[in-house]
Amino acid sequence: MGLLQPRLPLKKNGIHGPYSSFEEEEVAQSLHQDLEILLKTIPGEWPMRPDLGVGIQKFLFESPTDPDFLVVKNKIKTQVKKYLPTIQITNVQIRTDPDLIDVNQAYITVEYYITS
Secondary structure (H helix, E strand, C coil): CCEEEECCCCCECCCCCCECEEEHHHHHHHHHHHHHHHHHCCCCCCCCCCCCCCCHHHHCCCCCCCCCCCHHHHHHHHHHHHHCCCEEEEEEEEECCHHHHHHCCCEEEEEEEECC
């Protein structure tokens, strides 16, 4: 049985190595974790791949209605296409709740499927 990558958050597990890992039949969960990491990685964080990452936290204090915030949609699509080609994005929605605009909160929904 092959192991793919460590499962986050890291937890000690002495069975297959120092940490719990995704197993071969958990490919979808492993790719979901990769997508989350790609969204959270700030471009420039990886020296050998300076353009890797969406850097979603850079938009933390941006107004959800700001045009720069809407760049996130394209950034997500281009980064996934480049670095996670087995994931096909079908839709990215950025939704703001009028009651939460004053606290700069928005909902980002990424819909995708995994190709073989």
